[in-house]
Amino acid sequence: MRRQVQVVFQDPYGSLSPRMTVGEIVSEGLRLHQPHWTPDETEQRVRAALAEVGLVGEGFADVLNRYPHAFSGGQRQRIALARALVVEPALLVLDEPTSALDVTVQKQILELLKTLQKKRGMAYLLITHDVDVLRAMAHQVMVLKSGQVVEQGLAEQVLSDPHHPYTRSLVQAFPETI
Numbered sequence: 001m002r003r004q005v006q007v008v009f010q011d012p013y014g015s016l017s018p019r020m021t022v023g024e025i026v027s028e029g030l031r032l033h034q035p036h037w038t039p040d041e042t043e044q045r046v047r048a049a050l051a052e053v054g055l056v057g058e059g060f061a062d063v064l065n066r067y068p069h070a071f072s073g074g075q076r077q078r079i080a081l082a083r084a085l086v087v088e089p090a091l092l093v094l095d096e097p098t099s100a101l102d103v104t105v106q107k108q109i110l111e112l113l114k115t116l117q118k119k120r121g122m123a124y125l126l127i128t129h130d131v132d133v134l135r136a137m138a139h140q141v142m143v144l145k146s147g148q149v150v151e152q153g154l155a156e157q158v159l160s161d162p163h164h165p166y167t168r169s170l171v172q173a174f175p176e177t178i
Contacts, residue, residue, distance in 0.1 A: 006084035010096035012076035016068040023064030074105035131174035
C-alpha cells in the first residue's frame, strides 16, 4: 500500500532528514520498493522525479549531493513532492502543502500539482484550511468540524453556496485571492 499512497507533509523542512542528501531522500522509496534496481537505474529515476518538479537546470547541477537546509521552502516542498512521486503512487495525500510558503511560491506549487495530476492521472487527497487552495485544486470537498462531516459535494457548489454555518464562516473568512 505504501507504494500506491504517498504523503507530502505540511512542513517540508521537518519532513526531510537533515542528515540525508537530496539524492538519498528521494531514492529512499525506490530502495525499498525496487531493491533489484541498479544504482544507475535508481539515480536515473530520481533525476527524472526532480526534473518533473522543476529542480533541474542552472543552480541544480549538484542537487543530489546537497542537503535540505541548502534549499528554500518552495524548493524543499518540491523535494518532498519528488520523494513522493518517484515511486509512482496512485494517490498523493497533501497535508497543507502550501501553508508554509509565501503567496508567489504557493501559486507555483499549486500549478505544479495541477500539472502533475493531469500528466500522471493520479488522485489527490488534499487536507487544508485554506479555502483559496480548495478553489484552486479541489473537485470534491468534505468539510469537517470537530471530526464530523458537516458538508460535502462538488467543490464549486459547496464553496459558492455553502449550507452549513461552519462552511459559510470558512468561505467568508477567505475572500478569493488565488
